[in-house]
Amino acid sequence: MTLLELTDVTAAYGRVKVLEGVSLSVPEGGAVGILGANGAGKTTTLRAISGTVNVGGRITFAGTDITSLGPEKTAALGIAHVPEGRGTLPNLTVRENLLVGAYLRRDRNALGDDIDFLLDLFPNLAQRISQNASALSGGEQQMLAVARAFMAKPTLLVLDEPSLGLAPSTAKDVYDAIERLRGESGIAMLVVEQNANLAFRVVDSATVLETGRSVLSGTTEELKGRDEIRKAYLGG
């Protein structure tokens, strides 16, 4: 079954058209990447999903048309976004940040178990559970942002360039944590990355965007074998 499907999606900021036709689909429980250079339209594609830009084409989630539905309703349906730049709350503790992620949930008595599950997967966060988010390193803040989104108990976790601005070894640690989360929870993921080497550790397939269009899609194995992918996104 398809969980998320974008069919020929266009998007514009005011009258400035940025997406010219993006198509992709995430199967239930699957992990899919969106690869592309800076400015290709990756973040705009995620804004199209949450309905914060002017959207054309069609977007469905779990069989429901969510085109232009808006961020609150798409979140309530089960899509959790980790935005570019993370957006953790600096003056709240790690535990409070996790609880903020769960604010829409009614099953309040399950939150403790979910926090324990996440702290097992993210030992760095466990060590800093009572510290303010502002005391965390960049990599730890990224892990907190991912964990906080997971606390919403979404069906789909959407990650916008988790490696952005991190040193290579830190970015690797963050992807280790994302891989563990995916392995242990089986949650579906849509992962935006410029760094294909990192994304390919988590995703089963990916779509390549160039100037607002999907130009190539395939399984991770297929894409790794393509010369143009190796040259543009895999460093050789």
Ligand SMILES: Nc1ncnc2c1ncn2[C@@H]1O[C@H](COP(=O)(O)OP(=O)(O)O)[C@@H](O)[C@H]1O
């Ligand atoms: N808020 C905005 N208003 C106008 N243009 C924007 C805005 N955000 C991004 N753009 C433009 O849209 C294009 C795609 O940007 P973006 O989706 O952020 O790309 P990526 O995430 O792949 O780096 C770029 O040309 C960028 O300058």
Ligand SMILES: [Mg+2]
């Ligand atoms: Mg971006």
